[in-house]
Amino acid sequence: MTSEYTPEMLARMNAMIRDLVPQNAALGLEIVRLTGGDVWIRLPWAEQLVGNPETGALHGGAISTAMDAAGGLSVMAKLGRPGSIATLDLRIDYMRAGGRGEDIVIHATCYKATKHVCFVRGFAYTTDENDPVAALAATFARKS
Amino acid sequence: MTVDLIALLARARETGDASVLLDAIPYARFLGLSIRNEGGSPIASMQFAEHLVGDATIPALHGGTLAALLESTAILAVMIDPKTNAMPRTITITIDYLRSGRAQRTDCRARVVRQGRRVAVVATEAYQDDVDKSVVTAIVHLFVVE
Numbered sequence: 001m002t003s004e005y006t007p008e009m010l011a012r013m014n015a016m017i018r019d020l021v022p023q024n025a026a027l028g029l030e031i032v033r034l035t036g037g038d039v040w041i042r043l044p045w046a047e048q049l050v051g052n053p054e055t056g057a058l059h060g061g062a063i064s065t066a067m068d069a070a071g072g073l074s075v076m077a078k079l080g081r082p083g084s085i086a087t088l089d090l091r092i093d094y095m096r097a098g099g100r101g102e103d104i105v106i107h108a109t110c111y112k113a114t115k116h117v118c119f120v121r122g123f124a125y126t127t128d129e130n131d132p133v134a135a136l137a138a139t140f141a142r143k144s
Numbered sequence: 145m146t147v148d149l150i151a152l153l154a155r156a157r158e159t160g161d162a163s164v165l166l167d168a169i170p171y172a173r174f175l176g177l178s179i180r181n182e183g184g185s186p187i188a189s190m191q192f193a194e195h196l197v198g199d200a201t202i203p204a205l206h207g208g209t210l211a212a213l214l215e216s217t218a219i220l221a222v223m224i225d226p227k228t229n230a231m232p233r234t235i236t237i238t239i240d241y242l243r244s245g246r247a248q249r250t251d252c253r254a255r256v257v258r259q260g261r262r263v264a265v266v267a268t269e270a271y272q273d274d275v276d277k278s279v280v281t282a283i284v285h286l287f288v289v290e
Contacts, residue, residue, distance in 0.1 A: 023206035026174075026195035050170040052231070053147040059171035060234045061212020068208040087207045091238045 005034040016082075021069070027062060029069055037078035037110040041070045044103050056100025063104060063124055063134055064092055070108035071120040071138040078110035078118065084143040085118070093135045102126045104133060116142055149231055153223055162186060162220055175212055179220060186224060188217040188252045197247065205245030210270055210280045213252050214239060218266035218284035221254035225264075232264065232286040239282040248272055250279065262289050 005013070010031055018025040027049070033040040043049075043058070043066040051059025068087055076082050098104055107129060108122030122136035123129065147168050156162045162179045166172040176191035190196070190213045198206025215237050222232045252270040264286045269278040 020200055021206065022195050022197040022200060023209060048170050048174045052149070053168055053170065054149055059169070059212065060215050060237070061175065061208070062171060064211040064215065064237065064239075065206060065208020068206070068211065086244070087241050089238070089240050090207070090211065091236065092211075093236045094234050097233075 003035060010034060017069075017073070023065065024069055027065060029066060031073065032105070034073070034077050037074055037113075038107065039070055039073045039077050040105060040107050041066060041073065042103055042105050045098070045101050050100075052097065055097065057097035058104060060092075060094060060134075063094075064090070066104065066106055067092055067108070067122060067124060067134065067136045068138070070106040070122055071110075071136060072140060074108040074110040074120055074122070075113065075118040075140050075142075078113050079142075085140045086143060088117070088139040088141050090136070090138045095132050095134060098126050098133055105129075106136075108136065113142075118142060150229075153228075153231075157224060157226065162224055165220070165223065171212070172216060175209060175216070177213070177216060182253075185253060185255075186217065186220050188213060188220060188254075190250045190252070192248050192250075199244075202244065203247045205247070205250065207239075207241055207245075207280070210241075210245050210250065211237065211239050211282065213250060213270055214268040214280060214282040215284060217252040217254045217270075218268050218282070218286065221256055221266055221268075222259070222264045222286055222288060225256065225259060227259060228264075228288055230288055230290040232288050235263065235285040235287050237282055237284045239280060241280055243277070243279045245270075245279050246272060251275075257283075259288075262287065264288050
């Protein structure tokens with residue numbers, strides 16, 4: 001599957017993920033690209049999400065939450081429809097911190113979906129996907 | 145904004161009250177975190193709030209906010225250890241989701257499994273009404289060198 005979502009489809013998806021998931025709305029999460037089993041979402045820098053007030057770096061928890069959200073969306077992208085899923089486990093490695101005012105982008109890939117379990121990898125970065133802030137490995141259970 | 149976290153850390157140790165640290169961290173306020181001491185171990189709490197919900201139909205807490213609670217508790221547990229003299233930074237967090245987090249307060253405890261010169265390993269568990277029924281658990285590896 002390589003079906004690229006159009007801007008109109010993304011706008012509808014973004015309205016949906018904010019309505020259904022209050023935490024997505026609170027973080028200001030936005031899907032910027034969605035195709036096949038791949039999703040790119042943006043976590044905009046915000047003062048209220050800062051974990052280190054000395055450097056202005058976003059808290060790891062905000063990045064973990066965006067990683068979880070991106071992982072779930074990559075599963076739905078892979079399956080080609082919204083569905084009920086639950087995170088089984090999540091491993092996040094942090095390579096470096098972001099800076100004050102820097103948005104985080106997460107690219108998550110659902111590389112395998114079986115009948116009951118979906119497998120996801122992903123990276124968080126600021127401007128260069130080859131200079132990651134954090135890496136993700138996760139599994140999700142399909143509930144329906 | 146200039147905040148001297150190491151000075152706040154010193155004050156937290158002097159008074160035995162880590163809440164001065166939480167007050168200085170914007171994201172800790174966003175999560176609604178508080179901390180108390182139970183038998184020498186820190187217990188962190190995340191107050192329920194509508195904006196922490198991940199599934200409005202149940203409603204259930206967002207798994208990411210639970211991960212944030214676990215990570216924050218692990219960091220606090222290492223920070224209040226007198227051997228720590230730098231702000232701990234997360235290397236890896238590995239989270240297992242056991243139950244869905246209901247729309248209520250969530251508590252979290254942490255045990256420092258090993259405190260080395262460079263790396264600390266912390267086991268954390270979050271629970272709601274029943275301390276023996278974990279909602280989420282995590283192992284957190286923290287870098288403790290400046």
